[in-house]
Amino acid sequence: MFLNIAFQNLWRNKRRTLFTELAIVFGVxxxxxxxxxxxxMFRFWAQDVFISATTGAFQxxxxxxxxxxxxxxxxxxxxxxxxLIASVERMPGVQAAYGELRIVGIVSNGSRSDVFDxxxxxxxxxxxxxxxxxxxxxxxxxxxxxxxxxxLGQLLADKLGVAVGDQVAIVVRTLQGxxxxxxxxxxxxxxxxxxxSATYLEMNLSRAQKFLxxxxxxxxxxxxxxxxxxxxxxxxxxAAKLKDAGQPVIVRNYTELIPMYVTVGSVFKLIATTISLxxxxxxxxxxxxxxxxxxxxxxxxxGTLLAIGMEPFQTRRLFLLEGVLIxxxxxxxxxxxxxxxxxxxxxxxxxxFDGPDSAIITVLPRIDWSITGLALxxxxxxxxxxxxxxxxxxxxxxPVEALTEA
Amino acid sequence: xxxxxxxxxxxxxxxxxxxxxLRGISLKIEQGEFVALVGPSGSGKSTALHILGALDRPTxxxxxxxxxPVTQMSxxxxxxxxREHIGFIFQSFHLxxxxxxxxxxxxxxxxxxxxxxxxxxxxxxxxxxxxxxDRAQHKTEExxxxxxxxxxxxxxxxxxxxxxxxxxPTANLDSQNGKGIIDLMQKLNEEQRVTxxxxxxxxxxxxxxxxxxxxxxxxxxxxxxxxxxxx
Ligand SMILES: Nc1ncnc2c1ncn2[C@@H]1O[C@H](COP(=O)(O)OP(=O)(O)OP(=O)(O)O)[C@@H](O)[C@H]1O
Ligand SMILES: [Mg+2]
Numbered sequence: 001m002f003l004n005i006a007f008q009n010l011w012r013n014k015r016r017t018l019f020t021e022l023a024i025v026f027g028v029x030x031x032x033x034x035x036x037x038x039x040x041m042f043r044f045w046a047q048d049v050f051i052s053a054t055t056g057a058f059q060x061x062x063x064x065x066x067x068x069x070x071x072x073x074x075x076x077x078x079x080x081x082x083x084l085i086a087s088v089e090r091m092p093g094v095q096a097a098y099g100e101l102r103i104v105g106i107v108s109n110g111s112r113s114d115v116f117d118x119x120x121x122x123x124x125x126x127x128x129x130x131x132x133x134x135x136x137x138x139x140x141x142x143x144x145x146x147x148x149x150x151x152l153g154q155l156l157a158d159k160l161g162v163a164v165g166d167q168v169a170i171v172v173r174t175l176q177g178x179x180x181x182x183x184x185x186x187x188x189x190x191x192x193x194x195x196x197s198a199t200y201l202e203m204n205l206s207r208a209q210k211f212l213x214x215x216x217x218x219x220x221x222x223x224x225x226x227x228x229x230x231x232x233x234x235x236x237x238x239a240a241k242l243k244d245a246g247q248p249v250i251v252r253n254y255t256e257l258i259p260m261y262v263t264v265g266s267v268f269k270l271i272a273t274t275i276s277l278x279x280x281x282x283x284x285x286x287x288x289x290x291x292x293x294x295x296x297x298x299x300x301x302x303g304t305l306l307a308i309g310m311e312p313f314q315t316r317r318l319f320l321l322e323g324v325l326i327x328x329x330x331x332x333x334x335x336x337x338x339x340x341x342x343x344x345x346x347x348x349x350x351x352x353f354d355g356p357d358s359a360i361i362t363v364l365p366r367i368d369w370s371i372t373g374l375a376l377x378x379x380x381x382x383x384x385x386x387x388x389x390x391x392x393x394x395x396x397x398x399p400v401e402a403l404t405e406a
Numbered sequence: 407x408x409x410x411x412x413x414x415x416x417x418x419x420x421x422x423x424x425x426x427x428l429r430g431i432s433l434k435i436e437q438g439e440f441v442a443l444v445g446p447s448g449s450g451k452s453t454a455l456h457i458l459g460a461l462d463r464p465t466x467x468x469x470x471x472x473x474x475p476v477t478q479m480s481x482x483x484x485x486x487x488x489r490e491h492i493g494f495i496f497q498s499f500h501l502x503x504x505x506x507x508x509x510x511x512x513x514x515x516x517x518x519x520x521x522x523x524x525x526x527x528x529x530x531x532x533x534x535x536x537x538x539x540d541r542a543q544h545k546t547e548e549x550x551x552x553x554x555x556x557x558x559x560x561x562x563x564x565x566x567x568x569x570x571x572x573x574x575p576t577a578n579l580d581s582q583n584g585k586g587i588i589d590l591m592q593k594l595n596e597e598q599r600v601t602x603x604x605x606x607x608x609x610x611x612x613x614x615x616x617x618x619x620x621x622x623x624x625x626x627x628x629x630x631x632x633x634x635x636x637x
Contacts (some may be wrong), residue, residue, distance in 0.1 A: 001516045008504030304500040307461055308514050308561065309489020311482050348490065400462040404452070 002314075006321040013294065020290045021330050024383075027283045028334025028375050031276040035371025036342040038268040040350070040363040042293035048361075049194055049259045052132035056222035058235035058253040060088065060242065065219060065250075073102050073219065074212060076176045078249065081218040085125075088221055091241060093234030098125020099218030101208045105172035107152075107201055109160045116156060116170075118201030122209020136195060140164035147207040153200030154191035159229040162186055166215070170201070182211055184374045194259070212306040272371045276378060280373065283381040291390035301393050303402030312395035319391035320384065328384020331376045332389030342367055358405055407491060407568035407601065409458050410434045414467030416453050416624075427453040429624040430467065437568060438599040440592070442606055442615035450624040451605035452573050458603060459492050459571040460484045488564075489517055493562025495572040499554045499560075501546040507533070508542040511560045518565060532564045538592060552583030559571045559590065569601040576608045590612060 010017045027331040029190040051057055062076040078084055081099045088097040106113050123143050126133055134142050143149050150168065152160075162168055166186050172181050184203060191197040209215050223238070225231045232253045238250035251323070255261045295302070302315055342365035345351060407460035416428040426440055427450045435458070438532075443451045457469060460476050469476045472489060479487070488494075501510050505607050511532055515525045533539045536556040546554055555575060562570050570591070576584030588611055594600045610619060620628040 004509075005502070005504060012504050031470075113589045140420070300500060301502060304496075304502065305513075306485065307459075307488065307500075309485050309487075309492075309517055309565075311485040314517070398462075400456050403500065 002216050002318045002321050006318060006325055009294070009298075009322060010325060016290055016293070016351045017326065018087070020287060020326055021211075021333070023286045023336065024327060024330025024379055025334040027276075027279040028331050028379055029338045030379075031272070031279055031375040032335065032338035032367065032372050033341055033365065034275050035272040035368040035375070036365035037351075037363060038272050039368040039371075040346075040365040041361075042265060042268050043366060044361060044363055045264065046254060046258055046261065048132060048157070051087060051228075051254050052130055052190060053136055054130065054133070055193065055254055055257040056129050057225040057228060057231035058223050058238070058251055060084075060221040060223070060238065060249050062249050063248050063250040069102075073104060074214060077101065077214065077217040077219045078247075081216045081221075084247070085218075085221055087245075088223060088242075089240070091234070091238045093225050093227065093230055093237065095224045096125065096128035097221050098122045098129050099205060100220045100222060101205055101212070101214065101217060102219040103172060103201070103203070103208050103212060105170055107156070108169045108171070109162045109166060110169065112160050114156060114159050115199065116152075116201040117196070118203070118254060120203055120205040120211075122205040125222075129222050136190040136192040138189050138191050140186070142160060142188055143202060143204055143371040145204070146185075147204055147210075148184055148250055149187045149203065151188040151200075151202040152186055153195070153197030154189050155198035156198065156200060157186065157189050159198070160261060163265070165187060170211075174211075176184075176213055178213070180211055180213075182207075196270060269368075269371070272368070273374065276371065276375055280375075280378045280382045283379070284386040287323055287383055287386035290326075290391060291319060291387050292393070294322070295319060295390050295394045299397060299402040299405065302397050303399040304308065306397065306399035307403065316391040316395040319394050320387050323383045323387025323391065324380070327379045327386075330383075331379040334379070335372065335376060338372075339367055341365075382387055407468075408434065408436050409569065410470045410473075411454075411457060411464075412610050414454075414457055414464040414469065416450070416457065416462070417465045418493050426624050428457070428464070428484045431621070432467075432623070433619065433626065435569075435601060437601055437604060438595070440595045440602045440614070440616040442604045442612050442618045443621055444606060444612055444618060445621035448605075449621045451593075453624075454621065455571050455573055455603065455605045459488050461494070470581045486578060489514060490565065491567050491569065492597060493565065493567040493570040495555070495558050495562050495575045497574040499551075499558045499578075501554060501557055503546060506542070506548070507538060507544050507546060507549070507557050510546060510557055514561060514565045517530055529560075529562055532560045535563070535594075537559045537575075550583070551579050552586060555579060555583070555587050556590070559587070563594065563600075563628070567600070569603065571603050573605045574607065575604070576611065581610075584608065585610060593613075 032082060062078055065076040085097050085099050088094055099122055103120050104117050107116045136152055143151055164186055168184050170182050170184055172180055188201060209217060225234050235251050235253040242249050303317055346364040351360045353361040412432045413430045414428055415430050418425040418427055431454060445451055457464050461473060463477065496623060502513065511529045512525055515528060530539060533542055536559050538553060538556050546557060550557060576587055579587065591602055592614055595602050606612065618628055618630040
C-alpha cells in the first residue's frame with residue numbers, strides 16, 4: 001500500500017531523485033563495466049598469450065606424465081597418437097586437436113651447446129589448434145614440411161649465437177636408450193611473453209617421432225574448442241569418454257594449464273570488488289543524504305501520517321521503501337546500460353590498446369556475472385542501509401513538533 | 407466516547423527557561439458534545455487539543471479516553487487509538503500531497519486494513535457527504551482552500567471516529583468557506599453524534615458550540631455551558 005506513495009514521492013522530487021539515481025546508475029555502470037573490462041582483459045591475456053599460442057583450451061596427456069616428466073618423459077607418452085587424436089576430434093565441442101611430442105636434448109652450433117626442452121609438432125594441427133602460434137615468430141618463418149627444419153626460442157638462439165639460416169646439431173636420447181644425432185636448419189626464431197624461449201626448440205612431429213624412435217607417440221594432445229566459454233565442460237566430457245574407453249590419460253583444461261590463472265583471475269576480481277565497495281560506500285552516503293533531506297522536508301507530512309494513526313514502524317517502512325526503490329531502479333537502469341555498453345563495444349571490435357612489443361591488446365568487455373551480481377546486491381543492500389537511519393529518524397519524530405513547526 | 411483529563415500540565419523547555427503551556431487543567435467531554443476551546447494566542451488551546459487527542463503526552467496529570475488511561479500507552483498503542491477513534495483536522499489541512507483526493511481519504515482505511523470494496527464505498531460516501539464526490543480523482547493542489555479542508559474532514563470522518571478534534575479549521579479560509587465547513591461539522595454533530603472539539607478564535611464557531619471552555623495562560627478560567635449561551 002505504501003508502494004504507490006513511495007513512487008509518487010520519488011516522482012514528485014524529480015530532480016533529487018534524478019541525481020540520486022544518476023549517482024547509483026553511474027556507480028553500477030562503473031562497477032559492472034569495470035568487471036566486464038577486467039574480465040575481457042583477463043580473457044585476452046588467457047586466450048592470446050596462452051590458449052591460442054601455446055596451450056589450447058585443454059590438453060590430454062598420460063596420467064603419469066606430470067609425475068614422470070623428468071625421470072621418464074618418453075615412457076609416459078600416449079602410444080596410439082593418431083587414433084587418439086582422431087577420436088578426440090570427434091568429441092563434442094572439439095573443433096580441432098593435434099599432438100605434440102616433448103623432446104629433450106642438447107643443441108649445438110659446433111662451438112657452443114646448450115640443453116633444450118622442445119616439441120615435435122604436427123604443423124597442420126598446430127595451425128588449426130593454435131592459430132596464434134605463428135605470432136610468436138620473431139624472425140624467419142614457421143616450420144614447413146622439410147623434416148630437417150627447426151625453430152628455436154629466441155634466448156636459446158642468442159645463447160648459441162645462431163640465426164635464421166644457420167645449422168645446428170641436435171643430440172637426443174631415444175626411447176630405447178640409444179643416442180641419436182640430427183642436423184637441423186634454423187628457419188625461425190620464436191619468443192613471447194610467458195614463452196620458454198631460453199629452452200625452446202621445435203621440429204616436425206613425424207621427424208621427432210622418428211628421431212626418438214617413438215612412432216605414433218605424442219606427449220600431449222592439444223584441443224581447440226568450438227565455444228571457448230564451454231571449454232571446461234567439453235574437457236570434462238572428453239575426460240569421461242576417454243576414461244570409459246580405458247585410456248590411461250588425464251585431461252587438463254586451460255585454467256589448470258595457464259600458470260597463475262587462478263591468481264591472476266582473483267587479482268582482477270579483487271580489483272573489481274574493491275572498486276565496487278568504495279563506489280557503493282559513496283553512493284550509500286549519497287542516498288542517505290537524499291533521504292535525510294527528504295525526511296526533513298516532509299516532517300509535516302510524517303506528522304500528519306502519525307496523527308491519523310500511522311504507526312512509527314510504518315513510517316520507517318515507507319522511507320525504507322523509497323530508499324530501496326531508488327536503489328533497485330538505479331541498479332536495473334545501470335545493469336541495462338552497462339550490459340548494453342559492453343555489448344556495443346564488443347560488437348564494434350572492442351577496445352584497443354598498444355601493448356608491449358608493439359602488440360595490440362584488444363579487450364572485448366565480457367559481463368562478469370559474479371561482479372554484476374555483487375553490484376546489484378550491493379546497490380540493494382546499500383540502499384537499505386543508507387535509508388535505514390533516515391527512516392528510523394522518521395519513526396522517532398514527535399508528531400506535534402512536526403506538525404506545529406513553521 | 408468520552409474523554410477526561412485531570413490536572414494535566416505541559417511544560418516546554420526552551421533553553422534555560424521553562425514554558426508552562428498548560429498549568430493543570432481538568433476537563434470532561436462526553437460523547438456527542440460540541441466544545442469550543444477559546445482563548446488568546448499562546449494560551450494553550452492547541453496543546454490541550456493535542457493531549458485530548460492522544461497526539462501528545464502531558465508532562466503530568468492523567469488522560470482517560472473511554473475511561474481507559476492513555477498516559478501509560480506506547481506510541482504504537484496511541485497510534486492505534488487515534489486511528490480507530492479520533493479524527494484530526496488542522497488549520498493548514500495537511501493533506502498528503504502525492505495522493506489524490508480519493509487517496510487522501512482512503513489512507514486511514516488502508517492503515518486499518520479495511521477491505522477494498524468497503525473502502526471504496528466508504529470513501530465515496532464520505533466524499534459525497536462533504537460534497538466532493540465529483541473531485542475524487544483530482545490532485546489536492548487543484549482544490550481551493552475550502553475544498554481542501556473538506557478533504558481533510560472527509561479523511562477524519564471516513565474511519566467513523568467518535569471524536570473529531572479540530573485546530574482552527576477555518577483560520578485559513580474566507581468567511582464563506584469557513585461557514586460551509588462549520589455547517590458541515592455541525593450537521594455531523596447533530597446527525598451522527600460525532601463529538602466535536604474545536605480550538606478556535608472564530609466567533610461563528612464559538613456561537614454555535616454547545617459548550618465553551620475559556621483557556622488563559624494554560625488554565626481553564628471559565629466554562630460556559632450551552633444552556634447559558636442559548637438562554
Ligand atoms: N514545541 C514547543 N516548544 C516550546 N514552546 C511551545 C511549543 N509549543 C507550544 N509552546 C508554547 O506553549 C504555549 C501554548 O501554545 P499553544 O500552541 O497551545 O497556544 P494556542 O492557544 O494554540 O495559541 P494560538 O492561538 O496562537 O494557536 C505558548 O506559550 C507556546 O509558545
Ligand atoms: Mg494553536
